[in-house]
Amino acid sequence: MTCEKEFIMKISMGFLVLTGIVHPGCSKDALQKELSKDNGVKNVQVLADTGKVLQFANPNVIIGAAVNVKLLATDGIYRDLVKKQYNSISPENAMKMINLQPQEGNFDFSDKTIENVALDFGKKRIHGHTLVWHRGLPNWVKNLETTTLPNGTTRAQQMDSILSRHIRTVIANYDNPASIYKDNNGKPLLKSWDVVNEALDDNGDYRATQNISNGEDKGSIWYRTIGKSYVQKAFTYARKAAEAQGDTDLKLFYNDYGHEYSAKKLDSIYKMVMALKQITFNGKPIIDGIGMQFHININTSLANIKNALIKMKSTGLLIHIAELDISLNKPGLPFSAAALDAQKQKYKDVAMLYRKYVPANQRWGITLWNVGDKDSWLTYTSNTQVDAACLFDLDYGQKPAFFQFYDGLNLDIPASY
Numbered sequence: 001m002t003c004e005k006e007f008i009m010k011i012s013m014g015f016l017v018l019t020g021i022v023h024p025g026c027s028k029d030a031l032q033k034e035l036s037k038d039n040g041v042k043n044v045q046v047l048a049d050t051g052k053v054l055q056f057a058n059p060n061v062i063i064g065a066a067v068n069v070k071l072l073a074t075d076g077i078y079r080d081l082v083k084k085q086y087n088s089i090s091p092e093n094a095m096k097m098i099n100l101q102p103q104e105g106n107f108d109f110s111d112k113t114i115e116n117v118a119l120d121f122g123k124k125r126i127h128g129h130t131l132v133w134h135r136g137l138p139n140w141v142k143n144l145e146t147t148t149l150p151n152g153t154t155r156a157q158q159m160d161s162i163l164s165r166h167i168r169t170v171i172a173n174y175d176n177p178a179s180i181y182k183d184n185n186g187k188p189l190l191k192s193w194d195v196v197n198e199a200l201d202d203n204g205d206y207r208a209t210q211n212i213s214n215g216e217d218k219g220s221i222w223y224r225t226i227g228k229s230y231v232q233k234a235f236t237y238a239r240k241a242a243e244a245q246g247d248t249d250l251k252l253f254y255n256d257y258g259h260e261y262s263a264k265k266l267d268s269i270y271k272m273v274m275a276l277k278q279i280t281f282n283g284k285p286i287i288d289g290i291g292m293q294f295h296i297n298i299n300t301s302l303a304n305i306k307n308a309l310i311k312m313k314s315t316g317l318l319i320h321i322a323e324l325d326i327s328l329n330k331p332g333l334p335f336s337a338a339a340l341d342a343q344k345q346k347y348k349d350v351a352m353l354y355r356k357y358v359p360a361n362q363r364w365g366i367t368l369w370n371v372g373d374k375d376s377w378l379t380y381t382s383n384t385q386v387d388a389a390c391l392f393d394l395d396y397g398q399k400p401a402f403f404q405f406y407d408g409l410n411l412d413i414p415a416s417y
């Protein structure tokens, strides 16, 4: 707190939600240009850079960010921040099925941005995201349910073979022993995968029935065609693929959101991962860890976060806070100094709770979902800056939350947690 008083307030012009209709086809680039205009809606409060670096805040907590390959290639400020602040990177979209297997059987690994950034910037860890999801699918998969089946094949068999080939091929690519993307011990830079993402809904049931909203299915084609065994199959294929490449260290995660707001979902995730933990391949459990996304907001209950961390930790698996962002956007709470204060405090709280309740040997780290409000998926989704959920702002200035998060990683943990 003491040095915070010394920080210079660079910009604090208040906040107004952008007015005007943004057409559905409006591109992210166009939106960002719009947001960057000096129209009185400038950035939130930013503070002077004191040289603090998140990746060095605590040697026992690896800090990552979801990164955007286009921005890494085109935005020097963004690239420099990624280089400086994090020691782990998750591809925000680049390793989703829609990008890696855009046509059936045609795998596209030509974009090496993630690997090159990881290698060039101090051999950062890569966390793979994601092998199996009901979203991020290419059209050829989305449309499969209505196609004619090859003779003698059931839909379940067809989808199972697609699932297994995708996992095997993608894992083999990043685990290729001949790859140049290695750490100092000769091991692959990609050390972990979200194998299955968001299999469960908020009631703790498997996502199933097709339910299209804004062009996205909230149900799961994998469940509808294969049944709930698709989860276990996916983890088994992943472990098998890693072992086939001689990688005995690859960490396999189940990643989801809502642990902190749905008790039913928390319980279902617990039961599911405990069941997966009992299943082995070559004598090794097919699951290693749990991704707790934590797309939360300034009103999220700390007691719920604590409870969720304690329950997930009790599985004995690795715990990755995998997609952290803390939105200001709560109905009835307009953007204000109080909201910013609540945000910075919550960033600190999350870091403290993680350190207090997850022992160092179960920590896979904390990954921020996006670097700044400029590249945040929330800015893109809502077409406004109302969420302002990240540690850096629209110009990649450091927000108050940045310093509090740093302190949460770095300072002694008060007994009040």
Ligand code: G3I
Residues within 6 Å of the ligand: 027, 028, 092, 093, 096, 135, 136, 197, 293, 323, 377
């Ligand atoms: O790249 C295309 C562009 O060519 C096209 O013109 C434009 C028009 O819609 O779309 C662009 O793709 C978008 C892509 O982001 C890149 O910006 C997709 O439509 C859009 O759906 C996609 O959204 C991503 C979303 O996952 C769905 O894949 C977000 O960036 C990404 O942050 C978000 O991340 C998810 C995690 O994977 C899982 N957990 C929740 C998290 C937030 O939703």
